[in-house]
Amino acid sequence: MKKQTKAIHTRFQRQDAYESLSMPVYHTAAYEFDNADSMSDAFCGRTDSPDYSRVMNPTVTFFENKVKSLTGATEVIALSSGMAAISNTLFSVAAAGKNIVTSRHLFGNTYSLITGTLSRFGVSPRLCDLTDIRSVESAVDGDTCCIYLEIITNPQMEVADLQVLSNIAREKGIPLIADTTLIPFTEFSSHSLGVDIEIVSSTKYLSGGATSIGGLVIDYGTCPGFGKRMRTEMLLNLGAYMTPHVAYMQTIGLETLNARYHVQSANAAMLAGRLRALPAIRYVNYVGLEDNPYHALAQRQFGPTAGAMITIDLESRNACISFINNLKLIRRATNLFDNKTLAIHPASTIFGLFTDAQRRDMDVKDTTVRISVGLEDTDDLLEDIVQALGDQSCKSHH
Structure with a gap:
């Protein structure tokens, strides 16, 4: 199927009891299990049954699955905002003593997250000109945990060469993380340009006209352990999962995105x-x-x-x-x-x-x-x- 068809016709995870054409909004916190074993399997990730809506909800999972089918990603995680997607991703890859190579041309709160909040936890910002290969190569070292950028910066509107940055990241064994919000993922493949982890503020194009706040982390499976850490650590410990009603609205928005x-x-x-x-x-x-x-x-x-x-x-x-x-x-x-x-x-x-x-x-x-x-x-x-x-x-x- 072509992308526009996929955006409309992704199948539900389970058949709806009433044959609803739209994924129902599961406004619930918890789910009942038949027995102790099935409960344990759900909580420990051995099955895809939802255990608690802070970490898994059928309406949100359906939205994630739609994005996964459109991008070819290994894993998609829907979060409460674009900033939640950025912060959860960077908390996943960074640690005290590491540094993030990025640009001075960042959205205001992303800039303050990297230069302020994360630096208080011992993560250093390395700000350089991402359009200058020598500048990037000299900024990356053995303690760099990722190269991070926006594909079109806001508001400077600078564009860096993703393939060039990806080559540097590959050589150093670190992920290239890109905020692709300004061009929808239905228009191009960031992964084919070397992006390992894609971040999207789904508040923007996807929501269908500013209906709701949300963010997406799109993992292409090329950064070992990242997807697992996001699901088993970040979602559980930071609590920034998307709400079911937002996922419902953004699923509908995705259908008219094109x-x-x-x-x-x-x-x-x-x-x-x-x-x-x-x-x-x-x-x-x-x-x-x-x-x-x-x-x-x-x-x-x-x-x-x-x-x-x-x-x-x-x-x-x-x-x-x-x-x-x-x-x-x-x-x-x-x-x-x-x-x-x-x-x-x-x-x-x-x-x-x-x-x-x-x-x-x-x-x-x-x-x-x-x-x-x-x-x-x-x-x-x-x-x-x-x-x-x-x-x-x-x-x-x-």
Whole structure:
């Protein structure tokens, strides 16, 4: 079956008593067993029967199985948020005395997890330019536990060569871990590019229009012991498993992902091209634009689509704040890939608690506005952007 068919027709683990077409929501904490032996088998992982909904639930397992069938993964674990997926994964591979080789170009909370929280437990951050092979090779040593990156950084929109990073990771016997949230896993195979463990914020494209918060850890079985540690240690000890109702909503979202994503990415490509004609906008950053420095690499790795996130640079921080305040159709909100188009000023919000020096180090500029493009008509979006920018762009537009 093709991916879109699999997204709709994955079979339930067990036949439903009422022949329901949608996997029922098992809003229950515990499950009854016929006898002591079957209870022991479930708790010790010798059978796939759920024992307790903090670590296994039929609705969540069904969602995990759908993702597994779409990605070809060995193991998929659904968690309570994208950050839970990141933190559980890094706790699985890291230990005191180890280091994580990663970029300064990370989402704000991922950056603070690696440079702050984990460092308090004796795990060192090694921040380098992941687009520079020599920089990565010199950062990796015998104590490196993984190379970690975002496939398109948020909001800098940098793209690193996954195959090159994978070769370095393979040589050192460590996993390459990639947050692939910005391009859906239905569009490309991260594993074929050398990724060992894929992390996705399922809050974004998968949830079906920002219905719920969730995260996925997609394990391709090339990091020995990782999947077992996630199931038998992280889920049991950290308690961040996805709830059944979220899994239900995201299962439905997965069924329409292909249709929504192709409209959103086409809208983003069209809008990015049209925004360049507006004089008030100094720069439009979108890897789908042919003259973007990462365009060729992004196409080779992720295929013809480039996601639904654009950033624009305006004259000043004040211009950005004024623009956001003037928006009428586009919503002032965080999150990515809602059905609605969203705008945010990253420097004063997502990165607002970092110092000016830290933001400079991370290339988070005061002049940048991030736009997550939704499903609206692009004419309406452009009209709202033009009026929000003020007279200069209005004259140009008309």
